[in-house]
Amino acid sequence: MDRDNPAVSAYTIGLRLGWYGLLAVPLLFLLVFYFYPLASILWVSLAPDGQPDLSSFGRLILSPYYRETLWFTLWQAVLSTALTIGLALPGAYVFTRYRFPGKRLLMALTALPFVLPTVVVAAAFSALVGSNGIINNALERLFSLETVPIQLERTLALILIVHVFYNYTLALRMITGYWANQNTRIEEAARVLGSHGWRLWWEIRLPALRPVLLAAALLVFIFTFTSFGVILILGGVRFATLEVEIYRQTVNYVNGLPMAAALSLVQIVIMGAALIVYTRLQRRVVVDLQSAESVARQPRTRGEKAFVTATLVVIVVMLFTPLLALVIRSFTGTEGFTTEYYTALGQNSRNSVLFVPPSTAIRNSLLFALVTTALSVFLGFIAAYLLTRRARWLDPIFMLPLATSAVTLGFGLFIALDSPPLNLRRSPLLVVIAHTLVALPFVVRSVVPALRSVPAPLREAAATLGAPPWKVWLWVDLPLISRGLVVGATFAFTVSMGEFGASTFVARPDTPTIPIVIFRLLGQPGAVNYGQGIALSVLLMAVCAVSFVLIERIRTAGVGEF
Amino acid sequence: MTKPFPLLLLIVLCLAPVPLRAQEDTLTVVTYDSFAISEEVQDAFEEQSGVILEILRLADVGVMVNQAILSKDNPLGDVLYGIDNTFLSRALNEDLFVPYGAEGLADIPEEFQLDPEFRVTPVTYGDVCLNYDVNYFEENDLPLPESLEALTMPDYEGLLVVQNPATSSPGLAFLLTTIAVFGEEGDYTYLDYWRDLIANDVLIVEGWTEAYYTHFSAPGRDSGDRPLVVSYASSPPVEIYFADPAPETAPTGAIVADNTCFRQIESAGILQGTDNLEAAQQFMDFLLSVTFQEDLPLQMYVFPVNPAAELPDLFVEYAAVPEVAVTLPYEDIEANRERWIQEWTETILR
């Protein structure tokens, strides 16, 4: 027989080793590009002279200022989470139970806020509700007011609104995905037994949704706990989360690194715990891909129609009016309608080396995004395989980069990867790596549920037909989860397009991306510069919107855990 | 069937170590993100020296200095450009730079020469000053505030927007101005002054962009309702530079009264460990040359330290330079900055 032939068995051993090697790649990636840099920066910060100095932890615990920061971080996250879930629940109900025109398009576009950089979102909100924003101006004109009627800037209310704006799509997608696959017989049985109205919600629906509600809440909590730009730019100076404080410590105080490291560690520990719970919960929210049979129908009674309309209006107003305000603003000059900002984007009026034509920024962004997508899909697919088949406990670890301060990570990458063979400090690859670290959790979360829903007998059938594990993976798993992969890839792409955190803290030769150019434009005096920043934000938004509409055409309802 | 091999190939290619471009003929300048020079000026240097200029950008000055310190044993580049007097002390203490007396340094006024050991070379200066909305003050027939004290008067209640010193460079400069003027001890300290500012409804925001675009009332149509903002003495000419069509009169102005502006001096230095010392020295010389110095105002909105450099008409006409600008010894700034910001934060924000 073949397998007794030594040459053949050496070949099989080689194949098997290659296979295990491949499985180790994502772990290695995390080890080299996440844990090693993180450990380096923490070590350098906490042990500047080679001796660990933990006094910053003492200051952290003793100072009321840091305790208050932690407390604020916590309760604003809890409040944001409660609001997001509370608002997403009726939305998810409407998306699960009713059909209406434009449903898929609307679902696709709800993801738009999630990937926009904070500078853009801040500009959008000030264009809408700022003291000279569209709403206030309209109200002032309407009622000839002297004072600004809506004062939202630098209030907790605005922080909460923007957190809902950012995270709504996560909650909506997770809950809808789960709900659409729930057996409606249970609810029908309850109805036959006389349950209706609030009792139906309280006794049947909410308990059935509990796992997904908890998972969604935890995810939103994680995102709002680590909120950075929203707090920094929109919250104003009175508010600081851990992440903002880490940034302030690192950027402003040349002696702030030990405290920044201590704060980073605290954040990582808290988020790590949250992620462990989250990934556990997530496992219970398995969606059966094969039986996604739609229970959605047209709203019939007047009450139903009113409910559906009202819910959709809330969603549209909440998510899209700020973006619309941004678009309007980009076309509004000193004398009304203008396209000057868009045309100015292409002109190097100062003949400066700082000038970046939008085509270059878009090209850079696209290039980074494509490489990031390829890399994170490749790694994410292997990681998802690892997580579903071999080592479930690794799951929270792959999510950890999401919960790590961008400043800490950027500095870590900078000091860790500074010598051959990994001297990447000046390489644009470092940007790709930073983007991939952030994009990887999204790919993993999109692919894992798809992989979990591939029935085991399919793999066993392939194996009995003679397929070795890697062929099973390539010929059975891969095509079956291709939709999950496409969703993950799109997330990776847009996350990379909008990323403005870790990548700004790594040194780079001049390869500015769209968010960086936006940031530069907004950082200079002159109305035209500001207008250009807004116009470029609108272009970025358009690129993301197109990608989202494209994936919505391929994805099945509810694929993806996000 | 899916073909993963092109993808794999791509990944392998991407992960392959990129050859470092540390050739003799490249000079790497590490700087902040908004560093800008004209293409002709860059070409002129490259032609004259025969080296290619590579500009490596970091997010901002604080990030740049911190990263330069963290990487001092294995420096990122040959020259560090853009370190200002608020960050200078730490950089000097960490022994980041190779001393070099650049050609033309002798002609630079004494006040800009921060380091007697020539470890850093001053290149630009700029003043952080109050900017005002010309229209507002004309229409309301209000005199301009000519001192910091004036800002606590009822006339100016609710008119000023400033930046958080913890996160903004002009914000820090303004805080330092108040510290220099009012001091930390005595009957009326800088914190007392800030309490009065708060009582007079000053608005504190996180950064320059929000203050200038969102809350300052003059530029553009999307502006806010506060006619006074902490910005730069160079902001008014820049405002006109970017206006299209150019306005007949300046919409904004800078207040350059004595003891109201803080002077920021930006320096550059040759990084320890450079393997391109000669080119680095050439570049330092070039920074002080008239060619480079005259390019500064319209690229980075700062003033040249070289008195021989002519200012562009726009600056001559619209930019004012304070006679007596406030400054603090950089050693003091470094030694106290964290404490000052902390005190300010705890007193004013909480």
Next chain:
Amino acid sequence: MLTVEQLHHAFDRQPVLRGINLSIDEGEIVCLLGPSGCGKTTLLRIIAGLEKPISGDVKLNGSSIVPVPVHQRDFGLMFQDFALFPHLNVAQNVAFGLRMKPLSSAEQRQRVQEVLKLVELEGYERRSVTEISGGEKQRVALARSLCPRPRLLMLDEPLGSLDAALRQRLILDLKQIIKSVGLTAIYVTHDQQEAYTIADRIALMNAGQIEQIDAPASLYHRPHTRFAAQFLGLENIVEMQAWRSSQFNERYTPPDHAGQAKAVLLHPAGLTLAEKDTPGTLPVIVVSHMFQGRFYTIEVEIEGLRLRLDPPSSRNSVPHVGEEVGLRIQPEAVLWLD
């Protein structure tokens, strides 16, 4: 050809196989029959290589195959729900196993055609497997397993999800196809009718052990254990104690080899009813009767024992409930159970 020796297996310390011994000859169809949870599917998965046993051995032609990974065993396995690849069409599904072999695409195509012809699915090549009927799926799954010419074909409840009428027809087709190819096969089912139809021998399993291995007719007519009898629906079991004190004991003395017997089965196939007081019969009272189509189920009572028998239905009248009749027991219908 295939032997299983002293096989033990457990899940979470819960034993599922307890010392299985089994040997299968070339060209034979052996059926693993038993209730759910008896370990039959686990045994099949161990033979297939999908599970590694805790102890014991599986040998193919004398050499152990336990260390051989599943994809190198050249076995075919048909799954309960067929496990067709939803992303591939009929021909691609069938060709899947061939693509693991060094065959030219022309050879592959030819072989797929051959097998599709065998299962009478010519013309279905490009159909999607999600759009064909249950019976067609079953045949695609069979074709897929047969296509790479496996050394052993295993079928795990391959008709489980189909309706009864379809099952009856397909099981005959299945047997005919397997026999025509001359394959050795292991067939797992919980349905005794299926087992009778397809198997050369049936291994009846219970709680991780094989209770009895026999040809279908022998198994049905001579179950050795109480479990076997009950599982096959033979319920006229009289406890030894009750038997000893009854009038049966005098007529049918246990043979020597039944010394350990714990109960006696009165096989319904050997029970008939006669007029009351017919010589050679025992007097019984009819307790219930039910019309079942081709036969009746009649329950009679004697000395407090209830016995069931299934006489063929005919137009003749049947005794009514409460009537006294005579019960005739053929000697070979008295079986001593362990």
